[in-house]
Amino acid sequence: MTIKKRTLKDHLDTPMVLIDLDxxxxxxxxxxxxxxxxxxxxxxxxxxxxxxxxxxxxxxxxxxxxxxxxxxxxxxxxxxxxxxxxxxxxxxxxxxxxxxxxxxxxxxxxxxxxxxxxxxxxxxxxxxxxxxxxxxxxxxxxxxxxxxxxxxxxxxxxxxxxxxxxxxxxxxxxxxxxxxxxxxxxxxxxxxxxxxxxxxxxxxxxxxxxxxxxxxxxxxxxxxxxxxxxxxxxxxxxxxxxxxxxxNDQMQIRYGSAKEEDCALTILTMVISVPARDRAVIDAGSKTITSERSSEFGVFGLVPGRPDLCFTNATEEHGMIHVTSPRRRPKVGDRLEIIPNHVCPVMNLHDEVVAVRDGRVEAVWAVAARGKIR
Amino acid sequence: MTIKKRTLKDHLDTPMVLIDLDxxxxxxxxxxxxxxxxxxxxxxxxxxxxxxxxxxxxxxxxxxxxxxxxxxxxxxxxxxxxxxxxxxxxxxxxxxxxxxxxxxxxxxxxxxxxxxxxxxxxxxxxxxxxxxxxxxxxxxxxxxxxxxxxxxxxxxxxxxxxxxxxxxxxxxxxxxxxxxxxxxxxxxxxxxxxxxxxxxxxxxxxxxxxxxxxxxxxxxxxxxxxxxxxxxxxxxxxxxxxxxxxxNDQMQIRYGSAKEEDCALTILTMVISVPARDRAVIDAGSKTITSERSSEFGVFGLVPGRPDLCFTNATEEHGMIHVTSPRRRPKVGDRLEIIPNHVCPVMNLHDEVVAVRDGRVEAVWAVAARGKIR
The missing domain is CATH 3.20.20.10 (Alanine racemase)
Structure with missing residues (x-):
């Protein structure tokens, strides 16, 4: 898919790395x-x-x-x-x-x-x-x-x-x-x-x-x-x-050097399965968000504004979200944005990222130095 | 660097993912x-x-x-x-x-x-x-x-x-x-x-x-x-x-479904620093080998044939090797091959891998489906 400028964030395919330009x-x-x-x-x-x-x-x-x-x-x-x-x-x-x-x-x-x-x-x-x-x-x-x-x-x-x-x-x-x-x-x-x-x-x-x-x-x-x-x-x-x-990221929040609203990188994901009362599964696992989890809370990332959703486990293509409030349980097709625990290795997984302002795509950036390990 | 066929494994630049074809x-x-x-x-x-x-x-x-x-x-x-x-x-x-x-x-x-x-x-x-x-x-x-x-x-x-x-x-x-x-x-x-x-x-x-x-x-x-x-x-x-x-990988060895000699993927690395008696640092960290470590032993990978070397910590571009036998301490420029803990996310980090037989390059393969998260 070629991502067009001015596309609404909510119309983007998932999973997708978003950069909030502001x-x-x-x-x-x-x-x-x-x-x-x-x-x-x-x-x-x-x-x-x-x-x-x-x-x-x-x-x-x-x-x-x-x-x-x-x-x-x-x-x-x-x-x-x-x-x-x-x-x-x-x-x-x-x-x-x-x-x-x-x-x-x-x-x-x-x-x-x-x-x-x-x-x-x-x-x-x-x-x-x-x-x-x-x-x-x-x-x-x-x-x-x-x-x-x-x-x-x-x-x-x-x-x-x-x-x-x-x-x-x-x-x-x-x-x-x-x-x-x-x-x-x-x-x-x-x-x-x-x-x-x-x-x-x-x-x-x-x-x-x-x-x-x-x-x-x-x-x-x-x-x-x-x-x-x-x-x-x-x-x-x-x-x-x-x-x-x-x-910034979950780790920087933990160390007091950033707040949630300072986190400029999120991963837009989609719920693909809600197989149990307390579990929703998203389309972002360790190949999208890495397997680094918070040493303090054990979670792979934060869902801003949704403390009822805990990102407790990740395999390669699946993220397991523990649902603590069944009345607000996400549905298949719902979109969730995640602040990763540690951003640096996340960027190293992605070929391109989308720069967003006011809810719309402003630019698509190639992660040109990705994978340059030598 | 274009990697030529027949190049000796020991002449390859590092870090490099090697696939043993046999x-x-x-x-x-x-x-x-x-x-x-x-x-x-x-x-x-x-x-x-x-x-x-x-x-x-x-x-x-x-x-x-x-x-x-x-x-x-x-x-x-x-x-x-x-x-x-x-x-x-x-x-x-x-x-x-x-x-x-x-x-x-x-x-x-x-x-x-x-x-x-x-x-x-x-x-x-x-x-x-x-x-x-x-x-x-x-x-x-x-x-x-x-x-x-x-x-x-x-x-x-x-x-x-x-x-x-x-x-x-x-x-x-x-x-x-x-x-x-x-x-x-x-x-x-x-x-x-x-x-x-x-x-x-x-x-x-x-x-x-x-x-x-x-x-x-x-x-x-x-x-x-x-x-x-x-x-x-x-x-x-x-x-x-x-x-x-x-x-196969360290995890499969742990679960009894493979032996060290069944592991076909290794990461060729180089020692870049030996700053302490008990520590050697290699040029492969979590951006090369992921941050997945053995749940049993806590190590990021095995160094075949070298039980005296424990891969105990990894940051993005550095792998920390705990040296338990100072007389066999590696030197700057030494090459070490590592079997990763979990191979699947490792492949997802690399644009190309080198297929090796009898110590020489037989093919260079593009990891063509790498990063295809959508």
């Missing part, structure tokens, strides 16, 4: 304002949306550039969006990928390509390849400030790595970045503020170590969305790489 | 043999692979047709595979979808299109639309034999629905189908045999009710893979719709 613009504007008021740069992570048109809206609102996870995402964005300053917040390993990275770095439209590194093993082949081409690749060192994923430990180990990288002929050190994922352990707002401050503190004291050693540190970058309302105010942090803020 | 053919052959020996039809569910070339291998091995969940999948398969007998095991609801269904039913290459229904609300619009076009659409009634998803309850409610559908001018009743998902609650092989027999028993006694009422029931179809070794032997069942058997 909410999207509000979410973009909110972070842009906070950042401006506090002298911070925004370099949004496009992993959340993977849509060039949305990247352009972020850039228009003042983002200094974009963040990608994979080279394939950056390749799409340089061709299809206006982004000309891209940071690949990932360790690029292996000959094939380094070749692609350097080819991308030489793209005529690109002003700057920077890349992450958290070890000599990652940095050395990058430097060797860049040097052979007479290039100096800006590297931002990934430092671990308390979330056990990647990153050289903050403090002295980061300093030692920075010293070694600063002597590598193909690289220049452009800054430090961290992902303060520990904020997702917060149970209260005060807790989140404390965890964010602790993570930022480790990052900033590491920056001090490097500067005292004569290593220039331009970018000091943090990433998480739910704590961005706190990190944006911390002096010394220069950049926020938030991704999820653009749409 | 294992794939063995899996197809095993079910085909069981079915032949027991006089059953195989109508594999292509949701697991979504690859026309694999559907053709199943048909070549004797499958009577294929099962799809969505019209979009069937549209791809009729164009790109040799399938000419398609069952859409799903409730088709809404004008747009019914129009597409009937257009598909008239496809010149298609010998037969059948579709599921579990209520009057689903059947009536199908009948109305088929009648207007002078068609008789074969309907297979979905009956619930103990797994709370869709399906009219087995026994008398199914008989009542069948009586009504048999009077609808645009439809013919072609049989009954059920999904015996309760077998996933089994903790032992004996338990699974019992649960499968109970589910099949409910289905067969419902068939008896319909036949006693003069309603012909041709197809009597069950679906689950882990219990197929038992259901294939149950008299009266005419058809198996298994999907997962084609690849």
């Amino acid at each position: 909410r999207l613009e509000k979410n973009i504007g909110r972070l842009a304002e906070w950042a401006k008021a506090n002298g911070k740069n925004v370099r949004p992570h496009i992993k959340t949306h993977k849509v060039p048109e949305i990247a352009d809206l972020q850039l228009k609102a003042g983002a200094v550039g974009i963040t990608c996870a994979k080279i394939g995402e950056a390749e799409v964005m340089i061709e299809k969006s206006r982004a000309d300053d891209i940071f690949i917040a990932y360790q690029i390993v292996g000959e094939e990928k380094i070749r692609r990275l350097l080819r991308l770095a030489g793209h005529p439209r690109l002003k700057r390509l920077s890349v992450g590194a958290d070890s000599i093993e990652v940095a050395q082949p990058l430097s060797d390849a860049a040097r052979r081409r007479g290039m100096k690749l800006p590297v931002i060192i990934k430092t671990d400030v308390g979330y056990p994923r990647t990153g050289v430990p903050s403090g002295k180990p980061t300093l030692e790595l920075a010293r070694k990288i600063s002597r590598m002929p193909g690289l220049t050190i452009a800054g430090l970045y961290a992902y303060e994922g520990q904020v997702f352990e917060a149970t209260t707002s005060a807790d989140m503020r404390r965890l964010a401050a602790e993570g930022a503190g480790r990052l900033l004291s590491t920056v001090d170590l490097l500067r005292a050693d004569g290593i220039p540190v331009e970018t000091v970058s943090l990433g998480a969305t739910p704590s961005s309302r706190f990190t944006v105010k911390i002096p010394g942090i220069t950049e926020l790489r938030c991704g999820t803020y653009i749409f | 294992r794939l053919e063995k899996n197809i052959g095993r079910l085909a043999e069981w079915a032949k020996a027991n006089g059953k039809n195989v109508r594999p569910h292509i949701k697991t692979h979504k690859v026309p070339e694999i559907a053709d291998l199943q048909l070549k091995a004797g499958a009577v047709g294929i099962t799809c969940a969505k019209i979009g999948e069937a549209e791809v398969m009729i164009e790109k595979s040799r399938a000419d007998d398609i069952f859409i095991a799903y409730q088709i609801v809404g004008e747009e979808k019914i129009r597409r269904l009937l257009r598909l039913a008239g496809h010149p290459r298609l010998k037969r299109l059948s579709v599921g229904a579990d209520s009057i609300e689903v059947a009536q619009p199908l009948s109305d639309a088929a009648r207007r076009r002078g068609m008789k659409l074969p309907v297979i009634i979905k009956t619930d034999v103990g797994y709370p998803r869709t399906g009219v309850p087995s026994g008398k409610p199914t008989l009542e629905l069948a009586r009504k559908i048999s009077r609808m001018p645009g439809l013919t009743i072609a049989g009954l189908y059920a999904y015996e998902g309760q077998v996933f609650e089994a903790t032992t092989s004996a338990d699974m045999r019992r649960l499968a027999a109970e589910g099949a028993g409910r289905l067969l006694s419902t068939v008896d009710l319909l036949r006693a009422d003069g309603i012909p029931v041709e197809t009597v179809s069950l679906g689950a893979t882990p219990s197929s070794r038992f259901t294939v032997k149950i008299p009266g069942i005419t058809e198996l719709r298994c999907g997962t058997y084609i690849f």
